[in-house]
Amino acid sequence: MTGPAPSAPSVPPDDASLRIRLDLAYDGTHFAGWATQPGLRTVQGTLETALGTVLRTPPPRLTVAGRTDAGVHARGQVAHVDVGPDTWAAVRGRLELEPGPALVRRLTGVLPPDVVVHRAAPAPAGFDARFSALARRYDYRLADRPECVDPLRRASVVQHRRPLDVAAMASAARRLVGRHDFAAFCRPRPGATTIRTLERLDVERPSEGPDVGLVVATVAADAFCHSMVRALMGALLAVGEGRRESSWVAGLLELRRREAAAPTAPAHGLTLEEVTYPEDGRLAERARVTRARREAHEVVTR
Numbered sequence: 001m002t003g004p005a006p007s008a009p010s011v012p013p014d015d016a017s018l019r020i021r022l023d024l025a026y027d028g029t030h031f032a033g034w035a036t037q038p039g040l041r042t043v044q045g046t047l048e049t050a051l052g053t054v055l056r057t058p059p060p061r062l063t064v065a066g067r068t069d070a071g072v073h074a075r076g077q078v079a080h081v082d083v084g085p086d087t088w089a090a091v092r093g094r095l096e097l098e099p100g101p102a103l104v105r106r107l108t109g110v111l112p113p114d115v116v117v118h119r120a121a122p123a124p125a126g127f128d129a130r131f132s133a134l135a136r137r138y139d140y141r142l143a144d145r146p147e148c149v150d151p152l153r154r155a156s157v158v159q160h161r162r163p164l165d166v167a168a169m170a171s172a173a174r175r176l177v178g179r180h181d182f183a184a185f186c187r188p189r190p191g192a193t194t195i196r197t198l199e200r201l202d203v204e205r206p207s208e209g210p211d212v213g214l215v216v217a218t219v220a221a222d223a224f225c226h227s228m229v230r231a232l233m234g235a236l237l238a239v240g241e242g243r244r245e246s247s248w249v250a251g252l253l254e255l256r257r258r259e260a261a262a263p264t265a266p267a268h269g270l271t272l273e274e275v276t277y278p279e280d281g282r283l284a285e286r287a288r289v290t291r292a293r294r295e296a297h298e299v300v301t302r
Helices: 043-055 085-090 099-110 166-174 228-240 246-255 280-301
Strands: 018-026 073-083 115-122 135-143 178-181 195-204 215-221 270-276
Touching: 018 043, 018 085, 043 073, 043 099, 043 115, 073 085, 099 115, 135 228, 166 195, 166 215, 166 228, 166 246, 195 228, 215 228, 228 246, 228 270
Parallel strands: 073 270
Antiparallel strands: 018 073, 018 115, 135 215, 135 270, 178 195, 195 215
8 A cells, every 4th residue: 555655766775885674563543654744744754763863864765665544554564774884883882782683772762652663684685675575465454343342452443333244245355356457446646557466355254363353354465556455445344334235346446436436444444464575586576577567657657
C-alpha cells in the first residue's frame, strides 16, 4: 500500500557509502502515514530526524519497502539508508558493540515509543528495500463478536457491530486473486498503473493463536495502489454483512471505476506484517527488473 507522496528514485550506493538495511515496526495511530509531509508527523520524518541525531549528520534519506497510509501499522517494515563508512563505524561511540546493534540501541534512546527499529545491518550487494521486494503481506483484523473485543487492542483491531459471514467473504476474496486491473480499488494517480498481481487474499476466523475469534484477512501482492487493501476490505465487508453477493466483488474489477466500489475500511485494522525478498544473489536483478518495469510504464503513460 502506497502513501500519499512518492519516494525519490532509489539508486545503488556509490563506492564511498554503505547501504544499511533497517527492520522496523510502528504504531500508525498518531502518524499521517509513512511519507514525509510538511507540517505533519510521519514515520519517515520521525525516523530520518532520529538517524540524523544519532549519526551526527543531516537527516539522511530513507527508502522504504511499502509506504503505509495514515493510521496503518507495521510489524515487518523494511527500509534502507546509505551512509559513509566512517559514519557507520563512528556510531559505536563508547559502546562495545558492532555498529548495527549500536545504532539500534542509540535509536531506541531518541525515537518515540510508537516507532521501534529492531535490526540494522549492512545490506547484501544489490539490495533495495523498495525495488528488490518480491511481495508485501498485510493483515486486516476485525472483532465482530462482543466476546472478541479487546480494549487493549482497540488501536489495531476494528470493532464491527454486525456479525460477518466469513465463508462468503472468503469466496469473494478468491475471485480477486491473480493479475488484474484494480482501478476500482485504487485512488487514481497520474501516470501510475493500477495493474497488480494479488498473490493471496484469504479471510478466516482463527481457532487458535493471538487472533482467535477475530475475522482476519491476509493479503499479499507484488505491490499495492494507494488505499487498495482498505478498498478491498470495504468491498468484502459489504459481502460479509449480506448486503452484496460474493460475485459482486469480482464484477467491480470489470467496471474499473473507483466510485463504483464500496467505501474504504478503517485504517487502524491494517498492519504490514512482512516484506519478502529473493535470495541475496538475485537482489540486484530483482531491483533492475522492477525499476525497468516502473520506468517503462511511466514512459507509456506520459
